[in-house]
Amino acid sequence: MIYNTLATYYDDLVKDEQATKAWVDWIEKHKSACSMLECACGSGEITHALAKKGYTMSALDISQQMIDQAKAKDPTISYYCHDMKDLSFLKQYDAIACLCDSFNYLLDPEDVTTFFQQVHDHLRPNGIFFFDTHALDRLEEFSQEWNETGEFQDGTKYQWSIESEDDWIYQDFAFYTKDGLIQEHHLQRVYDPKWLKQTLAPYFEIESIDTDFDHPGICPGEKYFYVCTRKETK
Ligand SMILES: C[S@@+](CC[C@H](N)C(=O)[O-])C[C@H]1O[C@@H](n2cnc3c(N)ncnc32)[C@H](O)[C@@H]1O
Missing domain, CATH: 3.40.50.150 (Vaccinia Virus protein VP39)
Incomplete structure (x- = not known):
């Protein structure tokens, strides 16, 4: 979820x-x-x-x-x-x-x-x-993958990437927690x-x-x- x-x-x-x-x-x-x-x-x-x-x-x-x-x-x-x-x-x-x-x-x-x-x-x-x-400009902006990496105060490192295709925007999150890797894949639509x-x-x-x-x-x-x-x- x-x-x-x-x-x-x-x-x-x-x-x-x-x-x-x-x-x-x-x-x-x-x-x-x-x-x-x-x-x-x-x-x-x-x-x-x-x-x-x-x-x-x-x-x-x-x-x-x-x-x-x-x-x-x-x-x-x-x-x-x-x-x-x-x-x-x-x-x-x-x-x-x-x-x-x-x-x-x-x-x-x-x-x-x-x-x-x-x-x-x-x-x-x-x-x-x-x-x-x-x-609509976001589709063009994210036609090249955008990436951000960082670390939260609890030591969890993350990677956040955004990429568009057609009228869809894909946002992928990777959290490297002390209990292992947790990923979330978000899909958004541009109308x-x-x-x-x-x-x-x-x-x-x-x-x-x-x-x-x-x-x-x-x-x-x-x-x-x-x-x-x-x-x-x-
Ligand atoms: C980008 S966040 C924005 C949250 C908040 N409006 C703000 O200003 O920060 C998008 C939010 O939409 C919620 N969401 C996505 N689909 C939903 C749905 N079908 N019904 C209710 N909430 C939804 C997510 O759980 C998330 O909290």
């Missing part, structure tokens, strides 16, 4: 306080404190930062190990270990977010449609949906924004699409940021 081992080291690898602030600023610009569900909350850095800003947070992730990391930061938040493609057991929220490379784990176009439908149904009228995706716009249309009005937080529209960069409002009729 992905994130079983990565969860322990996730913050050491990717935690970035400036980036967390940028995510929170982006959300605050479009929706002030409200009830929010964060899908694929991971280790809860953004969840926790939004809670500190007055948002009433609920958070869901498919990995219990990631939820354990998030819970350790703020046990007062409601956490659910569940697949974000099924929100049927949850109530409605003023906003739903799926942030920081999480949407990319929806591997099948049908999963995307199901997810949009679920988000729509769990937003209150005029509710806002925030999500980001890989930019064309033209297709995403069409797929969003029955459920949402698109308020804005930015590239890398502050470049309006689709332009060269790493991530596209979508802000959508729930449509009242499908």
Whole structure:
């Protein structure tokens, strides 16, 4: 299962306080404190930062190990270990977010449609949906394998490699722990924004699409940021 081992080291690898602030600023610009569900909350850095800003947070992730990391930061938040493609057991929220490379784990176009439908149904009228995706440029960037190696404080060495093929991004992690080698293979999909716009249309009005937080529209960069409002009729 992905994130079983990565969860322990996730913050050491990717935690970035400036980036967390940028995510929170982006959300605050479009929706002030409200009830929010964060899908694929991971280790809860953004969840926790939004809670500190007055948002009433609920958070869901498919990995219990990631939820354990998030819970350790703020046990007062409601956490659910569940697949974000099924929100049927949850109530409605003023906003739903799926942030920081999480949407990319929806591997099948049908999963995307199901997810949009679920988000729509769990937003209150005029509710806002925030999500980001890989930019198309990432496919070109990772057509040459990217590698990072390092060592964590507990002595575990790691290797992290990323490579793209067609519209897929493969991320491979190797952890050389004291108990031996543990590997995780992650698969992510890159969706064309033209297709995403069409797929969003029955459920949402698109308020804005930015590239890398502050470049309006689709332009060269790493991530596209979508802000959508729930449509009242499908
Ligand atoms: C790159 S991490 C991002 C975590 C967090 N949003 C952040 O800002 O750091 C992706 C997360 O998506 C979760 N995830 C992947 N597929 C999921 C699914 N179908 N339902 C819920 N969570 C999922 C993983 O467990 C992981 O915690």
